[in-house]
Amino acid sequence: MRTIQAPIALACAYLLAAPFSSFAGTAGAGNAVEASLQQATARAILAALSPVVFDAPDDQAPQNSPEQAKPPAAKPPSLPDLGFPPEQTQPNPQEQARLDKRSHMLKVHQRLGLITTAPLIATVLSGSFAGGKSTSSTTRDLHAALGSSTAILYFTTAYFSIFAPKVPGTPTRGSIRLHKALALIHGPGMILTPVLGAMAFQQKSQGEKVHGIASAHGAVGVVTAAAYGLAILSVSVRL
Amino acid sequence: MEAKALAAFLLFAPLGFGQADTQWVLEKSTLTYHVSHPLHQFDGVSHAARGKGVCHEGQCEFLIGVPVKSFDSGDSNRDLHMIQAVRGAQNPMVVVRSRFSESAPVTGNIHVDLEVQFAGQTAQFRQIAFQQTADGKQARITGTIPATLTDFKIDPPSLLTVPIRNEIPIRVEMTWHLQ
Numbered sequence: 001m002r003t004i005q006a007p008i009a010l011a012c013a014y015l016l017a018a019p020f021s022s023f024a025g026t027a028g029a030g031n032a033v034e035a036s037l038q039q040a041t042a043r044a045i046l047a048a049l050s051p052v053v054f055d056a057p058d059d060q061a062p063q064n065s066p067e068q069a070k071p072p073a074a075k076p077p078s079l080p081d082l083g084f085p086p087e088q089t090q091p092n093p094q095e096q097a098r099l100d101k102r103s104h105m106l107k108v109h110q111r112l113g114l115i116t117t118a119p120l121i122a123t124v125l126s127g128s129f130a131g132g133k134s135t136s137s138t139t140r141d142l143h144a145a146l147g148s149s150t151a152i153l154y155f156t157t158a159y160f161s162i163f164a165p166k167v168p169g170t171p172t173r174g175s176i177r178l179h180k181a182l183a184l185i186h187g188p189g190m191i192l193t194p195v196l197g198a199m200a201f202q203q204k205s206q207g208e209k210v211h212g213i214a215s216a217h218g219a220v221g222v223v224t225a226a227a228y229g230l231a232i233l234s235v236s237v238r239l
Numbered sequence: 240m241e242a243k244a245l246a247a248f249l250l251f252a253p254l255g256f257g258q259a260d261t262q263w264v265l266e267k268s269t270l271t272y273h274v275s276h277p278l279h280q281f282d283g284v285s286h287a288a289r290g291k292g293v294c295h296e297g298q299c300e301f302l303i304g305v306p307v308k309s310f311d312s313g314d315s316n317r318d319l320h321m322i323q324a325v326r327g328a329q330n331p332m333v334v335v336r337s338r339f340s341e342s343a344p345v346t347g348n349i350h351v352d353l354e355v356q357f358a359g360q361t362a363q364f365r366q367i368a369f370q371q372t373a374d375g376k377q378a379r380i381t382g383t384i385p386a387t388l389t390d391f392k393i394d395p396p397s398l399l400t401v402p403i404r405n406e407i408p409i410r411v412e413m414t415w416h417l418q
Contacts, residue, residue: 077291077302079334084289088306089332096328103323106316114399167319174314235316236399237278 095167102165109160113232116153123147124225131200131210131218140201147197154190154228158183175234182231189224196220261341262418263301265290266377269412270305272386274312275404283310283321292415294341303335303413307357324396325358333357346373353384362390369411376417384409 287309307327369382
Protein backbone atom coordinates (compact mmCIF):
# COMPACT_ATOMS: atom_id res chain seq x y z
CA MET A 1 0.00 0.00 0.00
CA ARG A 2 2.84 2.35 0.88
CA THR A 3 4.58 1.66 -2.40
CA ILE A 4 1.51 2.86 -4.27
CA GLN A 5 0.96 5.95 -2.13
CA ALA A 6 4.48 7.28 -2.59
CA PRO A 7 4.33 7.52 -6.39
CA ILE A 8 0.88 9.12 -6.19
CA ALA A 9 2.25 11.74 -3.85
CA LEU A 10 5.17 12.34 -6.18
CA ALA A 11 2.89 12.58 -9.16
CA CYS A 12 0.94 15.28 -7.33
CA ALA A 13 4.21 17.03 -6.57
CA TYR A 14 5.06 16.78 -10.26
CA LEU A 15 1.77 18.32 -11.29
CA LEU A 16 2.29 21.20 -8.88
CA ALA A 17 5.94 21.67 -9.73
CA ALA A 18 5.70 21.29 -13.48
CA PRO A 19 4.43 24.76 -14.39
CA PHE A 20 7.04 26.44 -12.22
CA SER A 21 9.89 24.29 -13.37
CA SER A 22 8.93 24.69 -17.01
CA PHE A 23 8.74 28.42 -16.54
CA ALA A 24 12.14 28.38 -14.90
CA GLY A 25 13.51 26.49 -17.86
CA THR A 26 12.19 28.86 -20.47
CA ALA A 27 13.25 31.92 -18.56
CA GLY A 28 16.80 31.26 -19.65
CA ALA A 29 20.14 31.36 -17.91
CA GLY A 30 19.09 34.16 -15.59
CA ASN A 31 17.04 31.73 -13.58
CA ALA A 32 19.75 29.11 -13.31
CA VAL A 33 19.99 29.53 -9.53
CA GLU A 34 16.26 29.13 -9.14
CA ALA A 35 16.33 26.07 -11.32
CA SER A 36 19.16 24.52 -9.38
CA LEU A 37 17.29 25.15 -6.13
CA GLN A 38 14.28 23.36 -7.51
CA GLN A 39 16.45 20.49 -8.64
CA ALA A 40 18.06 20.28 -5.25
CA THR A 41 14.67 20.26 -3.52
CA ALA A 42 13.42 17.58 -5.84
CA ARG A 43 16.49 15.47 -5.33
CA ALA A 44 16.21 15.82 -1.58
CA ILE A 45 12.59 14.67 -1.62
CA LEU A 46 13.34 11.75 -3.84
CA ALA A 47 16.42 10.81 -1.94
CA ALA A 48 14.39 10.74 1.27
CA LEU A 49 11.79 8.49 -0.29
CA SER A 50 14.09 6.32 -2.29
CA PRO A 51 17.62 5.70 -1.14
CA VAL A 52 17.99 3.17 -3.95
CA VAL A 53 17.69 5.78 -6.66
CA PHE A 54 20.20 8.15 -5.13
CA ASP A 55 22.67 5.70 -3.74
CA ALA A 56 25.66 7.67 -4.94
CA PRO A 57 28.74 7.95 -2.74
CA ASP A 58 29.32 11.24 -0.94
CA ASP A 59 32.00 12.46 -3.28
CA GLN A 60 29.53 12.18 -6.17
CA ALA A 61 26.67 13.77 -4.29
CA PRO A 62 25.04 16.76 -5.98
CA GLN A 63 26.91 19.97 -5.24
CA ASN A 64 24.08 22.20 -6.46
CA SER A 65 26.55 24.36 -8.32
CA PRO A 66 25.25 26.43 -11.24
CA GLU A 67 27.50 24.46 -13.61
CA GLN A 68 25.83 21.20 -12.68
CA ALA A 69 22.38 22.69 -13.08
CA LYS A 70 23.15 23.43 -16.71
CA PRO A 71 22.43 20.81 -19.34
CA PRO A 72 25.31 19.76 -21.59
CA ALA A 73 25.93 22.31 -24.33
CA ALA A 74 23.92 21.60 -27.48
CA LYS A 75 25.95 20.73 -30.53
CA PRO A 76 24.90 22.41 -33.76
CA PRO A 77 23.70 19.83 -36.27
CA SER A 78 26.26 18.51 -38.70
CA LEU A 79 25.93 16.71 -42.02
CA PRO A 80 26.47 13.21 -40.57
CA ASP A 81 23.51 13.88 -38.23
CA LEU A 82 21.20 13.93 -41.24
CA GLY A 83 21.78 10.24 -41.90
CA PHE A 84 22.66 10.29 -45.56
CA PRO A 85 24.51 7.16 -46.72
CA PRO A 86 28.27 7.85 -47.03
CA GLU A 87 28.31 7.08 -50.77
CA GLN A 88 25.86 9.95 -51.24
CA THR A 89 27.98 12.50 -49.42
CA GLN A 90 31.51 11.51 -50.43
CA PRO A 91 33.19 13.24 -53.39
CA ASN A 92 33.77 11.01 -56.39
CA PRO A 93 36.52 12.47 -58.60
CA GLN A 94 36.34 9.56 -61.06
CA GLU A 95 32.66 10.14 -61.65
CA GLN A 96 33.24 13.89 -62.01
CA ALA A 97 35.95 13.18 -64.60
CA ARG A 98 33.58 10.86 -66.46
CA LEU A 99 30.82 13.49 -66.40
CA ASP A 100 33.27 16.16 -67.59
CA LYS A 101 34.35 13.98 -70.51
CA ARG A 102 30.74 13.08 -71.30
CA SER A 103 29.64 16.74 -71.29
CA HIS A 104 32.63 17.76 -73.40
CA MET A 105 31.91 15.10 -76.01
CA LEU A 106 28.20 15.92 -76.09
CA LYS A 107 28.97 19.63 -76.50
CA VAL A 108 31.13 18.77 -79.50
CA HIS A 109 28.28 16.54 -80.72
CA GLN A 110 25.89 19.48 -80.39
CA ARG A 111 28.16 21.93 -82.21
CA LEU A 112 29.03 19.54 -85.02
CA GLY A 113 25.35 18.63 -85.31
CA LEU A 114 24.48 22.28 -85.84
CA ILE A 115 27.31 22.74 -88.32
CA THR A 116 26.11 19.65 -90.21
CA THR A 117 22.72 21.29 -90.67
CA ALA A 118 24.16 23.78 -93.18
CA PRO A 119 25.54 21.28 -95.75
CA LEU A 120 22.51 19.06 -95.14
CA ILE A 121 20.10 21.83 -96.14
CA ALA A 122 22.32 22.75 -99.08
CA THR A 123 22.41 19.10 -100.17
CA VAL A 124 18.60 18.82 -100.08
CA LEU A 125 18.21 22.08 -102.01
CA SER A 126 20.85 21.19 -104.62
CA GLY A 127 19.22 17.77 -104.99
CA SER A 128 16.20 19.31 -106.66
CA PHE A 129 18.49 20.48 -109.50
CA ALA A 130 20.60 17.32 -109.72
CA GLY A 131 17.99 14.75 -110.60
CA GLY A 132 14.88 14.41 -112.69
CA LYS A 133 15.13 15.84 -116.20
CA SER A 134 18.26 17.81 -115.41
CA THR A 135 21.22 16.75 -117.42
CA SER A 136 23.76 19.12 -115.92
CA SER A 137 26.68 17.24 -114.47
CA THR A 138 27.80 20.37 -112.58
CA THR A 139 24.76 20.42 -110.30
CA ARG A 140 25.07 16.66 -109.83
CA ASP A 141 28.73 17.05 -108.85
CA LEU A 142 27.87 19.86 -106.47
CA HIS A 143 25.07 17.81 -104.94
CA ALA A 144 27.36 14.81 -104.57
CA ALA A 145 30.10 16.96 -102.97
CA LEU A 146 27.66 18.52 -100.52
CA GLY A 147 26.18 15.11 -99.74
CA SER A 148 29.63 13.67 -99.07
CA SER A 149 30.50 16.59 -96.77
CA THR A 150 27.23 16.13 -94.93
CA ALA A 151 27.85 12.41 -94.48
CA ILE A 152 31.39 12.97 -93.15
CA LEU A 153 30.22 15.63 -90.71
CA TYR A 154 27.21 13.54 -89.72
CA PHE A 155 29.24 10.47 -88.81
CA THR A 156 31.78 12.57 -86.95
CA THR A 157 28.88 14.10 -85.01
CA ALA A 158 27.48 10.64 -84.30
CA TYR A 159 30.86 9.44 -83.07
CA PHE A 160 30.88 12.02 -80.25
CA SER A 161 27.44 10.90 -79.14
CA ILE A 162 27.98 7.15 -79.43
CA PHE A 163 31.33 7.16 -77.65
CA ALA A 164 30.50 9.68 -74.93
CA PRO A 165 30.89 7.88 -71.56
CA LYS A 166 27.69 6.38 -70.26
CA VAL A 167 26.60 6.88 -66.66
CA PRO A 168 25.50 3.53 -65.26
CA GLY A 169 22.17 3.35 -63.50
CA THR A 170 20.70 6.35 -65.28
CA PRO A 171 17.50 5.49 -67.10
CA THR A 172 16.83 7.58 -70.20
CA ARG A 173 13.92 9.96 -69.59
CA GLY A 174 12.53 13.04 -71.24
CA SER A 175 13.07 14.56 -74.65
CA ILE A 176 16.38 12.76 -75.09
CA ARG A 177 14.34 9.60 -75.73
CA LEU A 178 12.74 11.19 -78.80
CA HIS A 179 16.17 12.49 -79.84
CA LYS A 180 17.56 8.95 -79.69
CA ALA A 181 14.49 7.41 -81.36
CA LEU A 182 14.84 9.81 -84.29
CA ALA A 183 18.46 8.69 -84.64
CA LEU A 184 17.06 5.27 -85.54
CA ILE A 185 15.54 6.94 -88.59
CA HIS A 186 18.20 9.41 -89.68
CA GLY A 187 21.09 7.06 -88.84
CA PRO A 188 20.19 4.34 -91.36
CA GLY A 189 18.96 7.11 -93.65
CA MET A 190 22.40 8.69 -93.64
CA ILE A 191 23.91 5.35 -94.71
CA LEU A 192 21.27 4.55 -97.28
CA THR A 193 21.00 7.99 -98.90
CA PRO A 194 24.64 8.18 -100.14
CA VAL A 195 24.51 4.57 -101.34
CA LEU A 196 21.34 5.24 -103.33
CA GLY A 197 22.79 8.58 -104.41
CA ALA A 198 25.91 6.87 -105.78
CA MET A 199 23.75 4.42 -107.70
CA ALA A 200 21.60 7.23 -109.09
CA PHE A 201 24.72 9.25 -109.97
CA GLN A 202 26.17 6.30 -111.88
CA GLN A 203 22.93 5.64 -113.76
CA LYS A 204 22.60 9.32 -114.65
CA SER A 205 26.25 9.53 -115.73
CA GLN A 206 25.66 6.62 -118.10
CA GLY A 207 22.79 8.51 -119.64
CA GLU A 208 20.21 6.25 -118.10
CA LYS A 209 17.05 7.28 -116.37
CA VAL A 210 17.37 6.68 -112.65
CA HIS A 211 15.62 3.40 -111.98
CA GLY A 212 15.23 0.64 -109.46
CA ILE A 213 16.01 1.18 -105.82
CA ALA A 214 18.13 4.23 -106.73
CA SER A 215 14.92 6.09 -107.56
CA ALA A 216 14.17 6.17 -103.80
CA HIS A 217 17.28 8.31 -103.20
CA GLY A 218 15.39 11.61 -103.10
CA ALA A 219 12.60 10.39 -100.82
CA VAL A 220 15.00 8.68 -98.42
CA GLY A 221 17.11 11.84 -98.33
CA VAL A 222 14.16 14.07 -97.50
CA VAL A 223 12.90 11.74 -94.74
CA THR A 224 16.44 11.56 -93.33
CA ALA A 225 16.79 15.33 -93.33
CA ALA A 226 13.37 15.77 -91.71
CA ALA A 227 14.20 13.26 -88.96
CA TYR A 228 17.51 15.03 -88.41
CA GLY A 229 15.83 18.42 -88.08
CA LEU A 230 13.27 17.02 -85.65
CA ALA A 231 16.08 15.47 -83.60
CA ILE A 232 17.64 18.91 -83.18
CA LEU A 233 14.31 20.47 -82.27
CA SER A 234 13.51 17.69 -79.79
CA VAL A 235 16.33 18.77 -77.48
CA SER A 236 16.15 22.49 -78.25
CA VAL A 237 12.56 23.45 -77.70
CA ARG A 238 9.76 21.93 -75.68
CA LEU A 239 7.74 20.03 -78.28
CA MET B 240 10.92 -0.56 -7.59
CA GLU B 241 9.29 0.23 -10.95
CA ALA B 242 6.89 2.58 -9.23
CA LYS B 243 9.83 4.47 -7.74
CA ALA B 244 11.53 4.78 -11.08
CA LEU B 245 8.30 6.10 -12.61
CA ALA B 246 7.98 8.55 -9.78
CA ALA B 247 11.55 9.71 -10.32
CA PHE B 248 10.82 10.24 -13.99
CA LEU B 249 7.64 12.16 -13.27
CA LEU B 250 9.43 14.38 -10.80
CA PHE B 251 12.43 15.14 -12.93
CA ALA B 252 10.86 15.21 -16.31
CA PRO B 253 9.62 18.80 -16.08
CA LEU B 254 13.02 20.02 -14.93
CA GLY B 255 14.65 18.26 -17.81
CA PHE B 256 12.13 19.40 -20.36
CA GLY B 257 12.20 22.95 -19.13
CA GLN B 258 15.89 23.28 -19.80
CA ALA B 259 16.25 20.89 -22.73
CA ASP B 260 17.06 22.13 -26.21
CA THR B 261 14.29 21.93 -28.71
CA GLN B 262 14.96 19.89 -31.79
CA TRP B 263 13.33 20.10 -35.17
CA VAL B 264 13.41 17.52 -37.90
CA LEU B 265 12.61 18.13 -41.54
CA GLU B 266 9.57 15.98 -42.24
CA LYS B 267 9.02 16.64 -45.93
CA SER B 268 10.28 19.10 -48.44
CA THR B 269 10.12 20.24 -52.04
CA LEU B 270 13.05 22.19 -53.42
CA THR B 271 12.70 23.48 -56.96
CA TYR B 272 15.31 25.29 -59.02
CA HIS B 273 14.21 27.21 -62.07
CA VAL B 274 16.29 27.68 -65.20
CA SER B 275 15.52 30.09 -68.01
CA HIS B 276 16.80 29.86 -71.56
CA PRO B 277 15.59 31.88 -74.55
CA LEU B 278 14.24 28.68 -76.12
CA HIS B 279 12.62 27.14 -73.05
CA GLN B 280 12.36 27.05 -69.30
CA PHE B 281 12.45 24.15 -66.91
CA ASP B 282 12.38 23.25 -63.23
CA GLY B 283 14.35 20.67 -61.30
CA VAL B 284 12.65 19.24 -58.24
CA SER B 285 13.98 17.35 -55.25
CA HIS B 286 12.09 15.82 -52.34
CA ALA B 287 15.20 14.23 -50.85
CA ALA B 288 16.29 16.97 -48.45
CA ARG B 289 16.94 16.10 -44.85
CA GLY B 290 17.27 18.62 -42.08
CA LYS B 291 17.72 19.12 -38.42
CA GLY B 292 17.39 22.14 -36.19
CA VAL B 293 18.54 22.69 -32.64
CA CYS B 294 17.44 25.60 -30.48
CA HIS B 295 19.54 26.32 -27.44
CA GLU B 296 19.56 29.33 -25.16
CA GLY B 297 17.43 31.37 -27.54
CA GLN B 298 19.49 30.60 -30.62
CA CYS B 299 18.43 28.15 -33.30
CA GLU B 300 20.81 26.46 -35.70
CA PHE B 301 19.35 24.66 -38.66
CA LEU B 302 21.05 22.44 -41.17
CA ILE B 303 19.56 21.12 -44.40
CA GLY B 304 21.27 18.76 -46.80
CA VAL B 305 20.11 17.64 -50.20
CA PRO B 306 21.98 15.46 -52.72
CA VAL B 307 22.64 17.27 -56.00
CA LYS B 308 21.72 14.09 -57.86
CA SER B 309 18.25 14.05 -56.36
CA PHE B 310 17.05 16.98 -58.49
CA ASP B 311 14.85 15.79 -61.33
CA SER B 312 14.04 18.02 -64.29
CA GLY B 313 12.21 15.28 -66.19
CA ASP B 314 15.10 14.80 -68.60
CA SER B 315 17.93 12.44 -67.66
CA ASN B 316 20.38 13.96 -70.13
CA ARG B 317 19.78 17.46 -68.79
CA ASP B 318 20.08 16.24 -65.18
CA LEU B 319 23.43 14.60 -65.90
CA HIS B 320 24.65 17.76 -67.57
CA MET B 321 23.46 19.79 -64.58
CA ILE B 322 25.40 17.52 -62.22
CA GLN B 323 28.51 18.00 -64.35
CA ALA B 324 28.07 21.77 -64.61
CA VAL B 325 27.69 22.21 -60.84
CA ARG B 326 30.52 19.75 -60.12
CA GLY B 327 27.97 17.54 -58.38
CA ALA B 328 30.05 14.36 -58.31
CA GLN B 329 32.92 16.20 -56.64
CA ASN B 330 30.56 18.14 -54.34
CA PRO B 331 27.57 15.83 -54.06
CA MET B 332 25.62 17.72 -51.41
CA VAL B 333 23.93 21.08 -51.20
CA VAL B 334 24.23 22.15 -47.59
CA VAL B 335 22.24 25.03 -46.15
CA ARG B 336 22.93 26.43 -42.70
CA SER B 337 20.89 29.03 -40.91
CA ARG B 338 21.11 30.62 -37.51
CA PHE B 339 18.39 32.79 -36.05
CA SER B 340 16.80 33.84 -32.82
CA GLU B 341 14.26 31.55 -31.22
CA SER B 342 12.08 34.58 -30.67
CA ALA B 343 11.27 34.74 -34.39
CA PRO B 344 7.51 34.87 -34.97
CA VAL B 345 5.73 31.53 -35.10
CA THR B 346 3.52 32.56 -37.99
CA GLY B 347 4.02 35.09 -40.72
CA ASN B 348 7.09 36.46 -42.42
CA ILE B 349 10.50 35.60 -41.11
CA HIS B 350 13.81 36.84 -42.44
CA VAL B 351 16.80 34.59 -42.06
CA ASP B 352 20.43 34.57 -43.10
CA LEU B 353 21.47 31.52 -45.05
CA GLU B 354 24.83 30.01 -45.77
CA VAL B 355 24.67 27.74 -48.80
CA GLN B 356 27.42 25.33 -49.77
CA PHE B 357 27.00 24.24 -53.35
CA ALA B 358 29.27 23.35 -56.25
CA GLY B 359 32.31 23.65 -54.01
CA GLN B 360 31.52 27.25 -53.12
CA THR B 361 29.90 28.90 -50.13
CA ALA B 362 27.50 31.78 -50.63
CA GLN B 363 25.77 33.92 -48.03
CA PHE B 364 22.21 35.08 -48.49
CA ARG B 365 21.12 37.82 -46.13
CA GLN B 366 17.63 38.38 -44.78
CA ILE B 367 15.81 36.00 -47.08
CA ALA B 368 12.05 36.23 -46.54
CA PHE B 369 10.14 33.05 -45.76
CA GLN B 370 6.50 32.52 -44.94
CA GLN B 371 6.00 30.42 -41.85
CA THR B 372 2.80 28.80 -40.68
CA ALA B 373 2.65 26.75 -37.53
CA ASP B 374 0.24 23.92 -36.86
CA GLY B 375 0.72 22.13 -33.57
CA LYS B 376 4.15 20.57 -33.61
CA GLN B 377 4.57 21.28 -37.30
CA ALA B 378 5.89 24.37 -39.00
CA ARG B 379 5.59 24.91 -42.73
CA ILE B 380 8.07 27.25 -44.36
CA THR B 381 7.94 28.52 -47.91
CA GLY B 382 10.12 31.00 -49.75
CA THR B 383 12.53 31.54 -52.56
CA ILE B 384 16.31 31.78 -52.40
CA PRO B 385 17.49 34.21 -55.10
CA ALA B 386 20.49 32.15 -56.15
CA THR B 387 22.56 32.89 -59.23
CA LEU B 388 25.18 30.94 -61.12
CA THR B 389 27.81 33.52 -60.31
CA ASP B 390 27.16 33.07 -56.57
CA PHE B 391 28.68 29.61 -56.96
CA LYS B 392 31.08 30.29 -59.82
CA ILE B 393 29.21 27.97 -62.16
CA ASP B 394 29.89 28.35 -65.86
CA PRO B 395 26.48 28.85 -67.46
CA PRO B 396 25.52 25.80 -69.49
CA SER B 397 24.44 26.62 -73.01
CA LEU B 398 22.05 25.19 -75.54
CA LEU B 399 22.62 25.85 -79.23
CA THR B 400 25.53 28.05 -78.07
CA VAL B 401 23.13 30.32 -76.11
CA PRO B 402 23.81 30.27 -72.35
CA ILE B 403 21.07 30.00 -69.74
CA ARG B 404 20.21 33.01 -67.59
CA ASN B 405 22.32 33.71 -64.53
CA GLU B 406 19.35 33.61 -62.15
CA ILE B 407 18.44 30.19 -60.80
CA PRO B 408 15.88 30.94 -58.05
CA ILE B 409 15.28 28.05 -55.69
CA ARG B 410 11.76 27.64 -54.37
CA VAL B 411 11.69 26.12 -50.90
CA GLU B 412 8.73 24.34 -49.32
CA MET B 413 9.47 22.57 -46.08
CA THR B 414 7.53 21.03 -43.23
CA TRP B 415 9.41 20.78 -39.97
CA HIS B 416 8.39 18.69 -37.01
CA LEU B 417 9.17 19.60 -33.44
CA GLN B 418 10.56 16.61 -31.55
